Amino acid sequence: MDYSHVRGVDPAVADALEGEVDRQQNTLAMIASENHVSEAVMQAQGSALTNKYAEGYPGERYYAGCEFANDVELLAIDRAKELWGAEHVNVQPHSGTQANMGVYLAMLDPGDKILSLELSHGGHLSHGHPANFTGKTYDVEQYEVDPETGYIDYETLAEQAEAFDPDIVVSGYSAYPRAVDWERIQDVAESVDAYHLADIAHITGLVAAGVHPSPVGVADFVTGSTHKTIRAGRGGIIMCGEEHAKAIDNAVFPGAQGGPLMHNVAGKAVGFNEALQPEFTEYAERTVANARALADTFSQHGLEVVSGGTDNHLVLVDLRPSHPDTTGKDVEEALEEAGIVLNANTVPGETRSAFNPSGIRAGTPALTTRGFDEEATREVGELIVRIVDDYDDQETIDAVAEDVQALCDAHPLYD
Structure with a gap:
């Protein structure tokens, strides 16, 4: 990529930008929330709309x-409506978290009750963590997945909702590898006269492609990120019925934000257009197939895959049964040295600190963008297993790094 203009003004920043391109080219991105956008999306995000x-x-x-600016925003809105079948779409949120903030501001008062999944069980900070604005502003109670199965127990969720009487129930997760039954959670919300917010930040693209059930038209509100599995401009999105459109729009602007980032909205419009093409469905299908191949590889080597597998783009591994003295950070750091970038993650029934948890989370969206198929993804899984088994052995790390470089060379990111 050409950063010559930056280099002429600020060589230090140019060095960092070129270094980041090189890092992405020569490592395998497996953080489940990351992806590689097209050069068209990047060009739109770097456009003159940044001035407006x-x-x-x-x-x-x-x-x-x-x-x-109007033309670009209307294109983004119309394409989002076509992708997800929503009645009303707001494309201005700067992030998925600010999309959630927009819903809370529109529908809740300070002190109202939120029922959401606990962070260590796969939830998200913006669903009610005490360190987040949600935990500081609202009365939050959180449900958990069944630690034995790794699945949401919808009957227990219904009982908890009846006892807590929330004003809004939040579904959609950042580390839950199974399909979500939106209708069941909508029924729970309706049974206690609560709203239902479905946060599809991680699976936005999978829902758009029809490879994961959609909450649009089921949940009262659907929020998401626009840069993960959908590969569009970085930011957030809110979808709802027309009856809530004015409240949502007023909550986003002027409630939570001032001027929208119109260059990012342009990136959203371009990415949404790419997602409307037939090949995007093939991409989403392969993303899920690759994740299942990864989970199967881990299981074959004796690693404990939470819930026994995956229905989406991510795999969550609990290291405790097979490697009780190994932490997620041990593995994360060794893998990064070898050129595989994923993250340590809490697991159901976590017994360690969230800063040094017992699991790892691996995603396939970015690998799939680079052209990895199931066979290549299994090869990556084998490399991860080698590091898990020998994370503190430098010879193993160096050997894996050579294999990672070969995979990167065989699947170039940007020409």
Whole structure:
């Protein structure tokens, strides 16, 4: 990539940018929330729209000169409606967390009750963690997955909702490898006269492609990230029915944000257009197939895969049964040295600190973007197992690094 203009002004930043391209080219990104966008998306995000303020919404801007900003935002909205079948779409949130904030601000008062999945069981900070604004603003109670099965127990969830009487029930997760039964959770929410927010941040692209059930038209509100499995401009999105459209739009602007990042909205529009092409469905299907191949490889080598497998893009491994003295951070750090980048992660029934947990989380979206098929993904799984078994052996790390480099060379990222 050409950073010559940056280099002429700021060589230190140019060094960092070029170093990051090199790092991505020569490592395997397996953090489940990461992906590689196209050069078209990156070009849109680096466009002249970064110079433009466009507070408000198309046709109702607070500044002049927004005709092209309007064009881009309307394209993003129309394409999102086509992708997910939503009645109303707001594409302005700067992130998935701010999309969730928009829903909370629109529908809740401070002190209202949120029922959501506990972070160490696969939830997200913005669902009610005490360190997050949600935990500081609202009364939060959290449900868990069954530690024996790794699955959500919907009957227990219903009982907990009846006892807690929440104002909103949050579904959708950051480390849950199974398909979500949106209808069951909607029934739970309705039974206690609560709203249902489905956060599909991780699976936005899988839902758009029809390889995961959709909560759109089921849940009252659907939020998501636009840069994970959907591979569009970095940011967030809110979808809802027309009856909540005005409240949501007012909560995003002026409630939670000022001017939208119009260059990112342009990236969203371009990425959504790419996702409307037939080959995107093939990409999403392969992402899931690769994740299942990865889970199967781990299981064959005696690693404990949470829930026994996966229905989506991620695999969660509990190291305790097979490697009781090994932590997720041990493995994460050794893998990074070998060129495989994933993250340590808490697991159901976690007995260690969240900063040095008992599991690892691996995702396949970025590998699939690079062209990895099931066979190549199994090869990566074998390399991960080698590191898990011998994370503190430098010869093993060096040998795996050579194999990783060969895989990177065989699946180039950017020409």
